Amino acid sequence: MSIEGLQETIGLRALPAPDNASRHYWQSAAEGRLVVQRCTTCGVFQFYPRALCTTCAGETEWVDASGRGTLHTYTIIRQNRSPAFAALSPYAVGIVELDEGVRMMSNIVDCDVEQLHIGMALEVLLLKAADDVGLPFWRPVTD
């Protein structure tokens, strides 16, 4: 999946509807910052955004994520008739384990999907999908 093809079709996707728990996350991504929640009591990171810590029910704060992670697992989609995805095939959907320890599902982009392998180093790529919504994608680290 090329970045150009992705950018052309991103507006065709069903976008998230920010709520009180997630609004800061989506807005930050639209501004080019990947953030995750960290509990101010027990220190655990969590993703996806929720109102309270799921470990101890404490308050959470937003912290900038490193934007680095590893590919935990993935699958390759070879056919999808949805207008948002048809031109992108084949493309990869993966679970990325961020350096902060949380996992998120996303597309693995800007690569030959046949070269993907579990454990490979990834970096985030944030693309603006709307004024208040940015979407995180991941791509192999090349340096």
Ligand SMILES: [Zn+2]
């Ligand atoms: Zn906690």
